[in-house]
Amino acid sequence: xxxxxxxxxxxxxxxxxxxxxxxxKRQGQPIVGLTxxxxxxxxxxxxxxxxxxxxxxxxDDVYDxxxxxxxxxIPYYVVNFEDRFEQHVVKPFxxxxxxxxxxxxxxxxxxxIKFDQFLEMADGVGAHVIATGHYAQIRFDxxxxxxxxxxxADATKDQTYFLWGLTQPQLARTIFPLGGMVKTEVRxxxxxxxxxxxxxxxxxxxxxxxxxxxxxxxxxxxxEQGMDVxxxxxxxxxxxxxxxxxxxxxxxxTVGQRRGLNVAVGEPLYVIQTNxxxxxxxxxxxxxxxxxxxxxxxxxxxxxxQPNEAIRAEVRIRNRHTPSPATIWPDGKVVFDTPQRAVxxxxxxxxxxxxxxxxxxxxxxxx
Numbered sequence: 001x002x003x004x005x006x007x008x009x010x011x012x013x014x015x016x017x018x019x020x021x022x023x024x025k026r027q028g029q030p031i032v033g034l035t036x037x038x039x040x041x042x043x044x045x046x047x048x049x050x051x052x053x054x055x056x057x058x059x060d061d062v063y064d065x066x067x068x069x070x071x072x073x074i075p076y077y078v079v080n081f082e083d084r085f086e087q088h089v090v091k092p093f094x095x096x097x098x099x100x101x102x103x104x105x106x107x108x109x110x111x112x113i114k115f116d117q118f119l120e121m122a123d124g125v126g127a128h129v130i131a132t133g134h135y136a137q138i139r140f141d142x143x144x145x146x147x148x149x150x151x152x153a154d155a156t157k158d159q160t161y162f163l164w165g166l167t168q169p170q171l172a173r174t175i176f177p178l179g180g181m182v183k184t185e186v187r188x189x190x191x192x193x194x195x196x197x198x199x200x201x202x203x204x205x206x207x208x209x210x211x212x213x214x215x216x217x218x219x220x221x222x223x224e225q226g227m228d229v230x231x232x233x234x235x236x237x238x239x240x241x242x243x244x245x246x247x248x249x250x251x252x253x254t255v256g257q258r259r260g261l262n263v264a265v266g267e268p269l270y271v272i273q274t275n276x277x278x279x280x281x282x283x284x285x286x287x288x289x290x291x292x293x294x295x296x297x298x299x300x301x302x303x304x305x306q307p308n309e310a311i312r313a314e315v316r317i318r319n320r321h322t323p324s325p326a327t328i329w330p331d332g333k334v335v336f337d338t339p340q341r342a343v344x345x346x347x348x349x350x351x352x353x354x355x356x357x358x359x360x361x362x363x364x365x366x367x
Contacts, residue, residue, distance in 0.1 A: 006030040007175070008127035010118060011068065011076070013061030015190050015197050016133030018068045020177050022193035024131060025072050032125050033069040033076040035062055036118065038085040038109070039208040044220040047210050064197050071196060079121050081113055088112035090208060094218050100274040101346025102254040104162065105206055111165035119173060129173055135159045136357075137179035138171055141303075147171035148303035149357040154182040161319045164350045164360025165300050215252045234279025236263055239272055239288050250274040253281050256289060256342030270342075290339035296332040296349045299361035306330065313351040313358050317343055323352050332361060 009021045011033040024031050041059055042048070062078060069076030089108045096103035114132065122130050135152035136159055147168055152158040166174070178186055190198035209217045222228075236245045244263040247253070252260070257271040261283060270289055273282040301307075307330055314323035315334060325337045328351060343363060350360035 004030065005126055005128045006032045006075075008118075008122035008125060008130045009033050010114060010130060010132045011035050011065040012133070012203075013064035013068070013197065014133065014203060015195070015200050016135075016178055016186060016202075018065070018133075018195050018197050019186050019190050019193065020131050020133050021068065021072055021074065022195055023177055023189065025074060026193065031074055031131075032127060033065065033072075033074055034118070034121060034125070035065045035076070035078045036113065037062065037078055037080045037082060038113065039090070040082060044217070044224060047213065047216045047220045061203075064200065067196055071194065075125075077125070081117055084117055085109070085113055090221070094221055096346050097214060097218055097251045098276065100250050100276040102344045103346045104348055105208075106162045107165060107348055110162055115166055115170045115174065119170065122173075129175060131175045131177060133178055134163065134176050135178055136163055136176050138174060138176060144305070146303060146305070150179075150355045151352070151357065152178075153180045157183050160357045161316055161348065161350050161360075164302060164348060164357065166302065167300070171302075215249070218251050232279060234281065236261065236281045236283060238265070238269075239282055239284030244283065247281055250276050250279060250281060255344040286341070289341045291336075291341075291343040292339040293333070293335045294343045294349075295364045296328075296334055296361035297364045299332055299359055301359040303356050303358055311351075311358070313353050316350045316352065317363065318347050323350075332364075 007024055007029055009017065009024065009031050011017045011021060012035065021031060021033055066076060066078075089105050089112065092108060093103045093105045115130075119130060122128075135154055135157040137150040137152060139148050139150065140146075141148050149160060149163065149166065149171065151160050187198065206212070233246055233248050234250065235243050236247055238244055244265065247262075253271045253274050255271055255273065258268060261269055261271070263269065263283070268286065269283040270286055271281060272284045272288045274280075275282070310327050310329045313326060313328055315326040315328070315336065316323040317340060321340070324340055327335050334349060345363050347363050348360050349363050351358040
């Protein structure tokens with residue numbers, strides 16, 4: 001880290017990134033604040049919501065980031081990444097849902113925007129290092145010569161599940177100042193620094209999906225784009241072969257879903273599988289969701305070199321899933337010691353060895 005080159009802070013307008021900026025400023029580091037404009041909230045007015053709270057990267061967030069920068073008296077710029085965001089995040093999100101998968105746009109945003117395009121923008125302001133408010137930790141392993149990612153000290157806020165796509169060059173230029181802190185400490189530090197967002201709630205929803213209604217967004221977006229690709233109606237099939245009813249499109253469903261099935265057979269039912277080709281949604285009992293073996297594609301080995309033989313690790317298959325012991329083969333085959341619930345195509349599988357994030361990839365439809 002250069003003594004004179006500034007650190008580029010990704011400022012989202014939330015408390016975490018604001019504390020990062022304030023903390024680095026208090027430490028005497030030269031910094032510049034950059035906010036990424038990712039999505040035009042005025043698009044798709046038919047699904048627009050007046051309740052913008054809970055979504056990241058809104059217009060209000062840009063105002064808050066600018067206000068924080070003024071409070072800290074640091075250089076600040078808004079950079080427009082809307083085109084790239086649409087190409088690398090929004091369009092794949094829509095395509096995956098139509099294909100019967102359950103995508104993670106935040107991971108795509110990290111891979112293709114926040115730790116890719118943002119680094120190029122940092123170069124433009126003379127910054128060799130970027131800092132974000134993510135809850136994760138980075139260290140350099142002298143023995144292997146590799147940068148490693150570790151879980152956050154605050155297990156309830158850990159964000160490594162969304163960061164498995166980071167590369168060695170990206171890790172080498174990134175710092176996570178909050179990785180060793182817990183959220184209560186961050187809130188207290190925001191107050192101590194006099195930041196105007198100290199009590200601002202955390203964002204929960206995806207920035208371009210109002211009220212979390214994915215199906216409504218997909219239908220509005222494909223209509224705007226003139227795309228006649230929204231899946232047609234099909235049948236809801238029980239795992240025992242019975243036809244239970246009809247649905248309006250597979251994009252309304254995801255593996256593990258229980259609510260909104262609009263069928264009743266006297267027992268709880270869950271979505272077991274969606275098939276966009278046959279337009280069938282298969283439902284069944286909770287035990288039907290258990291799966292021991294699946295395949296992961298596009299694996300990124302973060303903290304270790306790509307193994308030549310099977311390794312042991314704990315595997316997390318969704319953000320709130322407790323990592324479970326498994327064997328992982330170099331070709332992406334994963335076998336849990338104990339079958340796990342709702343292994344969902346389109347989600348990520350992230351591999352851990354203790355606190356170390358070994359790697360991760362995308363869960364594929366078939367073994």
